[in-house]
Amino acid sequence: MSNLVHLVREIEPYIIKVPAVSRIKSSFLDKVDFHPNEKQLLEIINLSLNKETLESVIDAVENKKPLSSIKPESAESNLYLAKILREEVQKQFSEGYRPLVELISNAIDSKPKNYDGIHTVKVNFSNNYFEVYDNGIGMDLRKILDTLIIPFSSDKEALDNLGRFGVGFFSDLQYCLKNPKESKVILRTGNGNNVYELKIHSNGKNVEDLVIGIKKLNGKAKGTTVKVSGIDIEKSEVEKYLSKYLEFFDPRRSIISVNGKHVNLNQAHSPAYKEYFLPVELEYKKDKIVQDVRVSIDVLDQEKGSIQFYSQGIFVQESKLNFGRICVDMPSSVDLVEGRDELKKNRNYYLCSKEALNILIKYGMDKSDNLLALMAL
Secondary structure (H helix, E strand, O other): OHHHHOOOEEOOOOOOOOOOOOOOOOOHHHHOOOOOOEEEHHHHHHHHOOHHHHHHHHHHHHOOOOOOOOOOOOOOOHHHHHHHHHHHHHOOOOOOOHHHHHHHHHHHHOOOOOOOOOOEEEEEEOOOEEEEEEOOOOOOHHHHHHHHOOOOOOOOOOOOOOOOOOOHHHHOOHHHHHOOOOOEEEEEEEEOOOEEEEEEEEOOOOHHHEEEEEEEEOOOOEEEEEEEEOOOOOHHHHHHHHHHHHOOOOOOOOEEEEOOEEOOOOOOOOOOOEEEEEEEEEEEOOEEEEEEEEEEEEOOOOOOEEEEEEEOOEEEEEEEEOOOEEEEEEOOOOOEOOOOOOEOOOHHHHHHHHHHHHHHHHHHHHOOOOHHHHHHO
């Protein structure tokens, strides 16, 4: 215990100047689309899984040629693809607003590796739309087709990114199925050289009814904008929901702004608040690694409290306490179940939990003369 306590690092105050984020906008001519270049989403997925037809789709989009003449070599796999798509779109999350958090997670993951600047994610929403944009690396057309729209496909490194299952973007298509012909998911992305737009909507309530349009826009830009429109959400409920999921996210990784308010920056705490980082030796793919467990403890003058578990700063689950609030942020090597609502109880989980308990003991020792702290513990 004594050796471990010496490793605890308390977080120091810091000031961050948040840069502006400009969403990717299309020109007037881009918005006027007299000949929609659309196909059934299942068919585009089928085409993108084949090397030759993938090249044909890329050529058509780059040169603004129709997609209608490009056919998959076989439609036999469509039944299997439809089954997978149903799993991704309709069965991932039990909470209706959870797919919106996935869009924010994807925007956070767009931060370039070894990036020294302030990475920002901006969220705007009202009662009928939800929009997320970032100043990240963006995507080229090939990545859109062979990674983004391929079910359970992801090129993200689990130790560095929030997303790891390749289902985040697809989960938002459930809004299209709930409100056919009204709801749309529109993605615009640029990698500094070109800008592309995806527009997905549905003609019915089944995944077979999902339709995708892909086109190249004029100009150059960097970053990604995703907008879900034609949806019915309760603004105050979503604000509380996003605050719950994102308020503990480390602002040194990304600053998250929701309707103009920075939800993970400059949070108010009681004078008894303490935040710790504790390095723990863990395992990842049979290798030994060291990652931090982040623990915050706040003694609030209230009757009911909670212990909340996070994964890389994103809320996962909580248990009620009689008093006080404890936040335990697990590092990326502690796995989540696919639904993101539970941490896997493996060796890394128990090692991190043990060290989090050591931090609580240290806090109690430091605050032994504070009655509220002792009540909480």
